[in-house]
Amino acid sequence: MSAAAQPVPAVTIPEIGQPYGGGFFSGITRDPETGKRYLNITAGAEHELVGAWGEYGVKIKGADSFTDGLANTEAMAASGSELAKQVRALRIGGHDDWAIPARDQQELQYRHFKPTTESNWQYVRSGDNPNSEPVGLLHTEESPAQTMLAAFQEGGAEAFRPRAYWSSTQRSADSAFLMRFDDGGQDTYAKYYELRVRPVRSELLQ
Template sequence: MTTIAAPVQTPTIPGTPFAGGFYVGRFQIDGQQYALIVSPKTAGTLTGKWGEFGQDVPGARSYNDGRANTLAMAEAGSELAQQALALNINGLDDWYIPSRDELELCYRYLKPTAGENYCSFRDGDNASSLPVGYPYTEDTPAQTPAEAFRDGGAEAFNPRWYWASTQFSPDYAWGQTFDDGYQNVDHKDYQCRARAVRRELVL
């Protein structure tokens, strides 16, 4: 049975232990505010294909609702999504693969490296985040001040590509690199990392 969380007070500092994982930031879905929580690295990091190349998953097109995307992926046969939904971490079982905008929040607030950001057309653009996220500059966002999430830290994202749960087309899905923040799409049948997240209603 899936645990349904009641509204709770949330931290304000990214990387703070909270609600089974670590607080990332705030975002919205249909006007409702949520706190995004990233899973502990060891327990919540998965590797696999997003799905099958050429298979359309209409329910996985949301840019902000990663849980809805992940449920649709799992129903379509994605083993990666099924693994995420099966996670039980610190007594909580509502983990999922982040959407494009949720994954961007993880990079923006928990960037592991001190290097320059990739600044192409719209990298970092995030209409779902609170406050709204604007495209990256070379220096913004900076490396996270959360020590555990800095490069080499126990909770740090690897400076590699991570899947988002947002489908781009029957062949491609969104993802992001955590060395410079580059956002793009990749073949769904590539083996890549994903890191589970969950969310809490904000009072």
Template sequence: MTSNAAAQVAPTQSIPAIGTEYGGGTVTGIVSENGQQYLVITAGKAHELRGELGTYGQDVEGAHSYTDGRANTEALAAAGSELAQKVLALEIGGFSDWAIPARDQQELQYRHLKPTARQNYAGYRDGDNPSSVPPGYPYTEDLPAKTDVSAFQDNGAEAFAEEWYWSSTQSSADTASSLGFSDGLQLNSDKFLEARVRPVRSELIQ
């Protein structure tokens, strides 16, 4: 996660718990990349954006990471994605290193901040997250359950909409990974479709 590692560091002795307000947003979980761990922080609902992810048929080099949303977002922005450019322009809580979450960062948003008690889609390997700490296993119909973080519960001030959200992980020249917050279904969606984005930032844990 080379784009973020040098900017901010979260000391191991004081890692804030999931659901804690920290670093310009809410702590969402931890991902591991290349032997290092990164705290994932989700921006507030007021900073959600909506739009097309990119150009259908354009394979963007550098936008295939499952863990480094910042690198993906920078690559997408350089390739002309207006949505990615808007996210890179955000400054929230004094931080300017926001990104469209990579696939495994985004999965933590649903796993830990799921807005409703609705059953999860559990048809294949939705929720499988080998990058998370601890590793995340595929969803069952009942797990994850509705979040106990009150602000993110349905009708809460920070709740995710029961709609589709983009990740920044490109699956092919035509598609990128997306997640439906109504039931946790993960799909590769055409990049010209409009969906929401809830930005994240990362801090290296030392």
């Protein structure tokens, strides 16, 4: 069989929560413009950072993607965001492409690593994720449930804190999207608030 005729090897997709690529596999997103699929990897809890998103009243060009946290974070860092600069300086597991997760990357973190047993927030767009695989649905009271992964359950070594985390997706000159990891509420806050960040990176799924 010629090289050109060789079958393309199947890609083995990790299990959710499996150590992979310097962190833990947290799901698949699809670029809405190109259709390309990406594996998302969430950093361990020891790499969380805290800080303000950026300067209030300043609209940052290039920080509006719902799927590309790296592009958002690079735009934030270029505009002077200290939090974004700290995330971009991380080197974990030999990888230096860590970013503040875009809104739909962050939704996967909550969907698969929800730390608490609290009922889910059921207002506005919380849970809706058209760019994930499978597509994310609006929260119900029970879904998503607390993760079955003991390390990510409240009190576990890798657990998200039951509080608000920044995404890198800008909403306006004054605010950016966030997610609360107690009940999954997706909302916006003023950029000057200091919130937590759990870094993420992505790899093209061939």
